[in-house]
Amino acid sequence: MFRGGRLTNAELNEAARHYDGPYRPYDIVKEVSVATGVVMLIAVILTILFSSPDLPPSTIASWSRSMPTDFVTTALSELDGTSETATYGPPYNHESGSVQQLAFIHLQQWLGVSHPVNAEYDLIIAPLRTIPDAPALQAAVTTYVHAPAKTQAAWTNAYSNALGKATEKQGGAVTVPAGSYGPVGPMMSSLLALAESGGLDGDLLSSKQFYQTDYTKPLLFLEDGSALDDRATYQHLQGTQWGMMNETGSYPGQVWLWLYTFWYQVQIGGLSTSPNVDAIVMAIMGVLSAAFILVPFLPGIRSIPRRIPVYKLIWRDWYSATGAPSKPPRTGDDAPALPSLRPTET
């Protein structure tokens, strides 16, 4: 029923239930087979032309050899509890440095600590304890562990300040001016040597079982330093460079993540700098994804296709063949009849 204007959504909906017009021959198996063949051919051609990127992973060994001072600075922040990992919060520990929330919804806290990481012990003390035949080092570690927190802080603070005046030798030691660092000096130099030898990569993967696929600890440690960050900047992968939707080199990446990444570029309302930016972006994308799925039921959105008639382009041959476009406009009771319909139900 026309009301002197557009068809209502209900009328459009009803009109699309049945079709009683002409048919043309069609082979669905042939269509899918040809399409698959074409896609495979395109994929092979793209493979031959462009291959695929595979930059070797960063390791703690490569990081500590190329940036020894940065490695020691990061290790010290794990030891004194100031690194991002040490202060992160759930699911790694009970701190709150990276805990996010949505208004009164604290999902990150509510789900709790499921992958416990004690930065001081797991990333520094435990690996140092694995170094054999080093009684002086083990004594230093024991001294540190049993020292009062205030004393530990004095040692690490002094060593942290000294790192600002450190000299380094790539692949070698970091030298700091003499000072009151207690056992921290030998601990850091031993850890650096362990890291440069590749031993720390293995130590951080070790668990109570032989096989291991969980890289949580070494990746968190690496992320706290500058090695990954510098490579990411060079490979235009930073958040401010549209981050994860990019790929290393000049390859197309996860382009479909553009809308996720978009929100991290938004300065309005301080979104991109909000301490809850990840939670907000995930929530926005959750709502938008739900809206995308529910388009048929969203007033306004579901009417866009008939208000912006791209469909006239899509079905132009059909409209031309049925002669509809050449007919003069009419309204009301004189409106043209809908296409002849027949039920498709059987």
Add this chain to the structure above:
Amino acid sequence: MSSWTVRVREFGLRNLPPERLLPDSQPAYMASAIYLFGALTIGALVTIIASGTILALKGPAWWHVQSIGHFFNSIHLWSVELFFFFMVIHLWGKFWMAAWRGGRARVWMTGAVAFVIAIPTAFTGYVSQQNFDSQWIATQGKDGMNSLGVGSFFNVLNVGQMYSYHIFLFPVLVIGIVSLHILLVRRHGIVPPIPLADSVADAAAK
């Protein structure tokens, strides 16, 4: 009263008789290039599964150490890019057709869900690569997951868990929802054109 097995068979035949499941004809209005992109998306999915199966057979490290492995990894990567490219065009085409008309809302919804599920499917593949790209994506992506508590059971820094999701759990979901989508398309048929009466009446109203 027939048994449930008979009722299931009758339900299937009633809703998807062979002539509808594998038709030998289509409505004459189905004559635009946009209709190719659904089949191309399926073709890309088949290519993804085929190349992914070969990669899975040889194990996660194979493509780093043998050129033939790298070749199949490249095919896997490019077919994923093509899959999303074709699917996005297919979805836009269906949007402008208002293809949910005539009781086809579930057809649209299953297609949209397929797109939404395909995103974490690809994501788990990227973090399973065991190279610098996967290190960076994992360390950055973890904050998004952790911020909503998802990280407590979906640890993007655990390559074993991500690999399991990528080669089994998510593919089952994608293949399942795409299969349902295709069956619904066959069940309801291709949506007819929007009646030009709509635009004719609209023009006259101006």
